[in-house]
Amino acid sequence: MNPPRRAAAPSFSSVEFRQALGSFATGVTIVTARAADGRLIGLTANSFNSVSLNPPLVLWSLSRLAGSMPAFERGSHYAIHILAAEQMALAERFAAKGVDRFAGLSWREGAGGAPLLDGAAAVFECFNRSRYEEGDHVIFVGEVERCEQRPGALPLIFHGGRYFTELPL
Structure with missing residues (x-):
């Protein structure tokens, strides 16, 4: 018997899928980069x-539809910040639309000009190694050139639409 060549159509709605995904607790990150025109780019992921x-x-x-997609597709570097528990407001700020996400923030320049935010539990400075288009998203694979960790920092966690x-145990 030959294996099927395609997945069967989903037996669930997009809302049900999103709710099920919310059952998986994840860390919270902010990904930053510098666009070709020098603008600072950042988002919560x-x-x-x-x-x-x-x-x-x-x-x-x-998401392929993200306004920041061109900067991440064309840029040589980005930084991934694993947020600490006390950075919930920062996560919300970098998820909001129509705000200057970097206004008043303390940061320093990292590899390729990517802004490095202060206070993260860990930071990975990445060379933009490869991209894979899958569904409605692009998967970015970064080769880590530098990383740092803040000892003792507790991570910010997202689960079921809430922060923890x-x-x-």
């Missing part, structure tokens, strides 16, 4: 994951 230790690779994804922090 929870689609972050490790890929490889050697070479050091991580991935994240972005780590509690030991």
Whole structure:
């Protein structure tokens, strides 16, 4: 018997799919870059994951319709910040539309000009190694050139549409 060549049509709605995905607790990140015209770009994302230790690779994804897509597609570098528990307001700020996300923030310049935000639990400075178009998103794979961690920082966690922090069992 030959395996099917395509997946069967979904037996659920987009709303049901989104609700089921909300059952998976994720960390919260902010991904930043500098556009070719010098503008600072940043957004909140929870689609972050490790890929490889050697070479050091991580991935994240972005909607094809995102206004920041051209900057991430064309840029050589970006930075991924794993947010600390006390950075919930920053996560909301970088998820909001129509605001200057960097106004009044303390940051320094990282690899390729990507802004590095202060206070994150960890930061990965990445070379924009490859991209894969899948469904309505683009998956970015970054090769980590530098990383740092803030010892003792508790992570910000997102689950079921709400923010949490780590509690030991």
